[in-house]
Amino acid sequence: MRNLERLRTGGSGSKMTVGVPPPRTPSGRVYRYSPKEDAHPRHFLLGEVNAKFTIVDAARSRMKLEPRSPQTVCPYSGYVGLDAEFNHPDDMKAAVELVKHAAMSDVEEMLASAFKGLNNRSSRNSLVRIEAKVSSRPRPKPRFSRRDLLREMECDHCGRDYGVYAIALFCPDCGAPNLRLHFSRECKLVGEQVELADTLSSDRQELAYRLLGNAHEDVLTAFEATLKVAYHYALSQRPEIKAKPVKNEFQNVDFGRDRFSAFDFDPYDNLSADELAVLRLNIQKRHIIGHNLGVVDAKFAKQATDAKIGETVHLIGQDIIQFASIGQKVIDRLDEWIGGTTSPKPLNPPAPVPDGPAADKKDNQQMSDTEIDIDVSSLAKKIGTWIATTSEFGLPDPIGGNDIEQAFAGEEARLVEEALAELEAEGLLTSTALMNAKFPRVRPTLDLFAVFDPVVVGFTPFIDAGELIDLILDGTMDSVRLSDLHEKTG
Secondary structure (H helix, E strand, O other), X not given: OHHHHHHEEEOOHHHOEEOOOOOEOOOOOEEEEOXXXXXXXXXXXXXXXXXXXXXXXXXXXXXXXXXXXXXXXXXXXOOEEEHHHHOOHHHHHHXXXXXXXXXXXXXXXXXXXXXXXXXHHOOOOOOXXXXXXXXXXXXXXXXXXXXOOOEEEEOOOOOEEEEEXXXXXXXXXXXXXXXXXXXXXXXXXXXXXXXXXXXXXXXXXXXXXXXXXXXXXXXXXXXXXXXXXXXXXHHHHOOXXXXXXXXXXXXXHHHHHHHHHHHOOOOOOXXXXXXXXXXXXXXXXXXXXXXXXXXXXXXXXXXXXXXXXXXXXXXXXXXXXXXXXXXXXXXXXXXXXXXXXXXXXXXXXXXXXXXXXXXXXXXXXXXXXXXXXXXXXXXXHHHHHHHHHHOOOOOOOOEOHHHHHHHOOOOOHHHHHHHHHHHXXXXXXXXXXXXXXXXXXXXXXXXXXXXXXXXXXXXXHHHHHHHHHHHHOOOOOXXXXXXXXXXXXX
């Protein structure tokens, strides 16, 4: 049972227990799924721990559990349970498929071996000779695609990397409140929008105004969403409090205050009178921008003494930053209320937002073997990485033995041959021996690119195929031309 043996975690024979590591996203995170049905959207990602991070006592007082324990915290609801409770349904199905594939491969090998022995026992001099042949098609190893999420965080209490949909309450590793980190990320993105608007020339002021307007709206959108998430969490902890469904009350200071009064809490109590006035003005300004194309109406003119009815409301980048900063103070107060203690200053601030797509690309010469999810030697991984890197189109084109010899001239020939055999045994390439050549000619399979592309180029062919299928089946084209697909996908 050679293939099942690779997955064995204990026992033997019919009592064997197997374990399958979950598939990972291109960034190395694994899928997790909250067992709480009302903890929407339930899906989140768990990454690695920042090895340089140091946990201090001020952070421990806000944690639900000791980091790196065999438990997980639902980032959306705060529920604490065993790690196994958070297994993602897709990963459970993937594990079954991988074990099934290994078992079927072992059965095929055992049958082939049994019939081979039968042929050996049959006498060639016998009047009647029975010969059995076993043939089977290669069984491709199942591959599973996983996607990263847009909102990637690092907990400033325990250093755990994780991903969620837009906003969450807690770190899934230590359970510390992370609301303020989420809003801080929004503020940072808003600041970058303001900086971008400031770089535009005088002949592009309409676009600059639109960018500033979007940045201003984003502040209130994030502010309202964060208040709403915190309020719903508070309700879940106090089931005796009955409340009407939330509408847009958190776009208004007084209405929002009234909602939280049921818990004897005022999220605005740490603002000065001037800060509260600025907050009210900017909330009203957002309604002008979002619902009136930025044109001042009578209601807004009463609040802003320098505004005139019918004119376009003024947007200044520094005012937007001030709006976001005041919103951050309110969210910090919420975070403190949920955590029970004051939020410590960031211990290890999350990495800055990359400047562009180039910031996500990796140096292929410095990649870690651990990023490639396949059970082969380090040299085999290097060869697979080299093939995926040098392939222009990601197709199963042949590679000459001389090319392999030149690329790995510093490696012992026997080890290179063994590494090629490992890749072939995994179904990642086929080989053809040639006369007077040190190494065989090899031809990569599509499975090789499925394994190595997520690390080499940052995406997988399966995701690309899904996007192409969506384009082909969107119903807008009677026929599909490759040139059209190239144009749409870049």
